[in-house]
Amino acid sequence: QQPVQSPQAVILREGEDAVINCSSSKALYSVHWYRQKHGEAPVFLMILLKGGEQKGHEKISASFNEKKQQSSLYLTASQLSYSGTYFCGTEREAQGAQKLVFGQGTRLTINP
Amino acid sequence: GAGVSQSPRYKVAKRGQDVALRCDPISGHVSLFWYQQALGQGPEFLTYFQNEAQLDKSGLPSDRFFAERPEGSVSTLKIQRTQQEDSAVYLCASSVQGADGYTFGSGTRLTVV
Numbered sequence A: 001q002q003p004v005q006s007p008q009a010v011i012l013r014e015g016e017d018a019v020i021n022c023s024s025s026k027a028l029y030s031v032h033w034y035r036q037k038h039g040e041a042p043v044f045l046m047i048l049l050k051g052g053e054q055k056g057h058e059k060i061s062a063s064f065n066e067k068k069q070q071s072s073l074y075l076t077a078s079q080l081s082y083s084g085t086y087f088c089g090t091e092r093e094a095q096g097a098q099k100l101v102f103g104q105g106t107r108l109t110i111n112p
Numbered sequence B: 001g002a003g004v005s006q007s008p009r010y011k012v013a014k015r016g017q018d019v020a021l022r023c024d025p026i027s028g029h030v031s032l033f034w035y036q037q038a039l040g041q042g043p044e045f046l047t048y049f050q051n052e053a054q055l056d057k058s059g060l061p062s063d064r065f066f067a068e069r070p071e072g073s074v075s076t077l078k079i080q081r082t083q084q085e086d087s088a089v090y091l092c093a094s095s096v097q098g099a100d101g102y103t104f105g106s107g108t109r110l111t112v113v
Helices: none
Strands: A003-005 A008-013 A020-024 A028-037 A045-050 A056-058 A060-067 A069-075 A084-092 A106-110 B005-008 B012-014 B019-024 B032-038 B043-052 B051-058 B065-068 B075-079 B090-097 B106-113
Touching: A003 A084, A003 B032, A008 A020, A020 A084, A028 A060, A028 A069, A045 A060, A069 A084, A084 B032, A084 B075, B012 B019, B019 B090, B019 B106, B032 B075, B043 B065, B043 B075
Parallel strands: A008 A106, B012 B106
Antiparallel strands: A003 A020, A020 A069, A028 A045, A028 A084, A056 A060, A060 A069, A084 A106, B005 B019, B019 B075, B032 B043, B032 B090, B043 B051, B065 B075, B090 B106
């Protein structure tokens, strides 16, 4: 029941916008977003809870469509530092523990 | 400490050797998770602790994998009789209980030769 991320990879020029999607076939309680740079630990960006809440973090924001079990991560006016692989992690309802199931990742490359 | 600390950073093991990977979570973080990450893939869940209790070990691939957190802080992931397919980065993460994100350690890259 791994969530599916799209696209698998995207290449942008600095200043362009990107959207990364995460879909699940199961009912979700929450969606987490992380960014991982090569050889480093994944870094937490934000969490969205059941309720369709949209959150923002600098120029990075996300939404969670509870009905569709989908989340989208929006990166606006991208900066070179945004390069990396983005993972969504989903927590299913009635699962009790906070175990996250991660998608396969979306590799984002920002060129000058 | 300021973050999640894992050691060793790199480990090369001969096939059949036993290894022990250590995770020192952020002080006060109740939840501790172990994940396995293959090259180019997302982290895959191995096991979860709440304090010293191992609440979920459904992701451990075989009975060669064993994890413990005896005092509710430091955790050790042990792999017995390592096989080549065990080669991966092993990530530890901790969080405060509740709707919080994980803080990941830098991982241990295990290579079985």
